[in-house]
Amino acid sequence: xxxxxxxxxxxxxxxxxxxxxxxxxxxxxxxxxxxxxxxxxxxxxxxxxxxxxxxxxxxxxxxxxxxxxxxxxxxxxxxxxxxxxxxxxxxxxxx
Amino acid sequence: xxxxxxxxxxxxxxxxxxxxxxxxxxxxxxxxxxxxxxxxxxxxxxxxxxxxxxxxxxxxxxxxxxxxxxxxxxxxxxxxxxxxxxxxxxxxxxx
Amino acid sequence: xxxxxxxxxxxxxxxxxxxxxxxxxxxxxxxxxxxxxxxxxxxxxxxxxxxxxxxxxxxxxxxxxxxxxxxxxxxxxxxxxxxxxxxxxxxxxxx
Amino acid sequence: xxxxxxxxxxxxxxxxxxxxxxxxxxxxxxxxxxxxxxxxxxxxxxxxxxxxxxxxxxxxxxxxxxxxxxxxxxxxxxxxxxxxxxxxxxxxxxx
Amino acid sequence: xxxxxxxxxxxxxxxxxxxxxxxxxxxxxxxxxxxxxxxxxxxxxxxxxxxxxxxxxxxxxxxxxxxxxxxxxxxxxxxxxxxxxxxxxxxxxxx
Amino acid sequence: xxxxxxxxxxxxxxxxxxxxxxxxxxxxxxxxxxxxxxxxxxxxxxxxxxxxxxxxxxxxxxxxxxxxxxxxxxxxxxxxxxxxxxxxxxxxxxx
Amino acid sequence: xxxxxxxxxxxxxxxxxxxxxxxxxxxxxxxxxxxxxxxxxxxxxxxxxxxxxxxxxxxxxxxxxxxxxxxxxxxxxxxxxxxxxxxxxxxxxxx
Numbered sequence: 001x002x003x004x005x006x007x008x009x010x011x012x013x014x015x016x017x018x019x020x021x022x023x024x025x026x027x028x029x030x031x032x033x034x035x036x037x038x039x040x041x042x043x044x045x046x047x048x049x050x051x052x053x054x055x056x057x058x059x060x061x062x063x064x065x066x067x068x069x070x071x072x073x074x075x076x077x078x079x080x081x082x083x084x085x086x087x088x089x090x091x092x093x094x095x
Numbered sequence: 096x097x098x099x100x101x102x103x104x105x106x107x108x109x110x111x112x113x114x115x116x117x118x119x120x121x122x123x124x125x126x127x128x129x130x131x132x133x134x135x136x137x138x139x140x141x142x143x144x145x146x147x148x149x150x151x152x153x154x155x156x157x158x159x160x161x162x163x164x165x166x167x168x169x170x171x172x173x174x175x176x177x178x179x180x181x182x183x184x185x186x187x188x189x190x
Numbered sequence: 191x192x193x194x195x196x197x198x199x200x201x202x203x204x205x206x207x208x209x210x211x212x213x214x215x216x217x218x219x220x221x222x223x224x225x226x227x228x229x230x231x232x233x234x235x236x237x238x239x240x241x242x243x244x245x246x247x248x249x250x251x252x253x254x255x256x257x258x259x260x261x262x263x264x265x266x267x268x269x270x271x272x273x274x275x276x277x278x279x280x281x282x283x284x285x
Numbered sequence: 286x287x288x289x290x291x292x293x294x295x296x297x298x299x300x301x302x303x304x305x306x307x308x309x310x311x312x313x314x315x316x317x318x319x320x321x322x323x324x325x326x327x328x329x330x331x332x333x334x335x336x337x338x339x340x341x342x343x344x345x346x347x348x349x350x351x352x353x354x355x356x357x358x359x360x361x362x363x364x365x366x367x368x369x370x371x372x373x374x375x376x377x378x379x380x
Numbered sequence: 381x382x383x384x385x386x387x388x389x390x391x392x393x394x395x396x397x398x399x400x401x402x403x404x405x406x407x408x409x410x411x412x413x414x415x416x417x418x419x420x421x422x423x424x425x426x427x428x429x430x431x432x433x434x435x436x437x438x439x440x441x442x443x444x445x446x447x448x449x450x451x452x453x454x455x456x457x458x459x460x461x462x463x464x465x466x467x468x469x470x471x472x473x474x475x
Numbered sequence: 476x477x478x479x480x481x482x483x484x485x486x487x488x489x490x491x492x493x494x495x496x497x498x499x500x501x502x503x504x505x506x507x508x509x510x511x512x513x514x515x516x517x518x519x520x521x522x523x524x525x526x527x528x529x530x531x532x533x534x535x536x537x538x539x540x541x542x543x544x545x546x547x548x549x550x551x552x553x554x555x556x557x558x559x560x561x562x563x564x565x566x567x568x569x570x
Numbered sequence: 571x572x573x574x575x576x577x578x579x580x581x582x583x584x585x586x587x588x589x590x591x592x593x594x595x596x597x598x599x600x601x602x603x604x605x606x607x608x609x610x611x612x613x614x615x616x617x618x619x620x621x622x623x624x625x626x627x628x629x630x631x632x633x634x635x636x637x638x639x640x641x642x643x644x645x646x647x648x649x650x651x652x653x654x655x656x657x658x659x660x661x662x663x664x665x
Contacts, residue, residue, distance in 0.1 A: 006185050050144045052144065092573045098285070192380045193377045384570055425533070480661065481662055
């Protein structure tokens with residue numbers, strides 16, 4: 001099933017917490033809100049501003065992103081957990 | 096009875112939770128806010144911005160959409176449960 | 191007594207909950223916020239935006255509308271209960 | 286003493302609840318927020334928007350208005366109770 | 381000591397509650413928020429809007445104003461109690 | 476160590492409560508929020524508005540200002556307590 | 571691993587509390603919210619305003635900044651703790 005996110009929303013395939021991956025390890029600390037990460041599988045067309053113009057998205061399908069663990073709405077597509085979130089909930093892209 | 100939604104509102108015919116449908120299964124997980132889904136039966140003309148222009152809607156009648164379970168206002172039309180919601184409450188369109 | 195609503199307000203004559211009317215039945219469900227309905231008896235001139243322009247109203251006198259049960263301010267005119275509400279509190283028009 | 290309201294404020298002389306006046310009776314119901322009414326005795330010059338323009342007021346001295354019972358700030362002028370409120374707190378004008 | 385208020389702030393010399401002054405008596409009622417009054421001793425240059433323009437103030441030094449009793453920040457200058465408040469906290473000017 | 480405040484922030488060297496200084500005494504009262512005062516030691520370049528323009532600051536290094544006691548974030552520079560605050564937290568300048 | 575922050579976000583390498591460093595000592599006080607400091611390791615492209623223009627960032631990679639201890643979202647990159655925050659959470663740059 002293909003999903004088209006609306007506005008500035010993206011669809012993310014959440015990745016497991018990597019705690020021992022060599023090269024590019026992301027080990028969350030326990031003290032504060034921690035980012036989770038995942039891969040973007042679908043990107044909305046962007047938000048329409050007060051002036052009617054649509055703002056282009058800064059991310060694309062395939063980008064691996066970091067986001068707050070409180071961001072997004074979970075649901076499963078074909079048995080795999082995904083997250084909808086707004087682009088503004090993304091903190092950064094892993095390159 | 097025909098309903099004309101106002102502004103950026105849509106009218107949705109909620110679909111039952113499909114938990115075993117083959118092809119395009121949406122099985123909600125229990126941990127977080129989960130999206131529900133339904134079919135759009137009526138679409139408002141769009142919201143009017145500060146500059147007086149109306150922003151076109153990104154969805155149309157017949158679209159099958161995903162939305163937060165907290166979105167919308169329920170009511171029955173001719174005995175069938177429907178939901179009013181704003182376009183911004185829609186997370187994505189199933190294609 | 192005639193009432194002229196200000197800005198984007200309308201004056202509504204609330205209708206009784208129709209629970210058995212044939213053709214166009216609206217039976218509220220008990221789970222969520224439910225819309226009420228009524229007939230518009232007066233319409234304000236529209237809201238004035240930041241740029242000084244007045245936005246035209248999308249409803250007119252005589253329209254039968256659906257609205258949240260929490261919308262509006264009640265009062266009686268000549269012994270009949272009415273509601274003041276803003277156009278944005280209207281979910282849709284019954285046609 | 287003459288009072289000049291600032292911005293979009295008005296000064297209102299509150300009227301007693303008329304519960305038996307013939308012709309134009311306003312009998313408040315007990316279930317919800319109820320409007321009160323009064324006569325406008327002074328009107329501000331209007332609010333200045335982000336663009337520096339002043340928006341004209343939709344009411345004038347002498348108008349009899351309906352407003353929420355929670356609207357306004359009470360004070361007495363020469364022994365008579367008055368209310369300051371913003372134009373947006375007015376629901377409608379009685380004609 | 382001279383004080384220059386910033387933006388849309390004013391400096392007010394609070395006046396005692398006049399409860400028996402003949403001509404222009406302001407006797408606060410006990411039911412609601414009540415306005416206090418005072419004389420403006422300093423006026424800021426006005427607020428700068430999103431477009432970089434400064435909006436002129438509607439009050440001037442010497443104006444006797446009415447304001448909510450919750451408005452403002454108290455402090456003493458040369459032993460006399462004053463209040464800083466924003467122009468929007470002023471309800472009206474006594475003339 | 477030199478600090479460059481960002482946006483519309485300023486850096487303030489807080490002054491002790493002067494309660495007996497002759498000429499320009501500021502004795503805080505106990506009833507309400509009271510302003511504190513201090514000397515500006517660094518000024519940011521100003522805030523950038525929605526239209527991309529930077530709004531000039533109304534204060535400069537050396538100004539002695541009044542501010543709410545709840546304003547600002549404390550920290551010590553070279554052993555002396557300072558405060559970061561936004562220009563909008565300043566109530567006035569002592570002249 | 572390289573991280574590209576989105577919008578007006580930056581990535582900061584937090585520095586230990588310096589409590590005895592000679593020259594440029596920052597000793598946090600205990601009474602209020604205290605700023606922390608760190609070095610910027612990555613800077614987003616800036617926020618896009620309502621008019622579609624991107625506002626340039628006021629900080630650059632290598633800047634040593636002060637920020638509220640409540641600002642930011644922690645995570646570790648290659649075993650070292652970092653913080654994501656918005657430019658507006660930065661109070662100042664140490665020079």
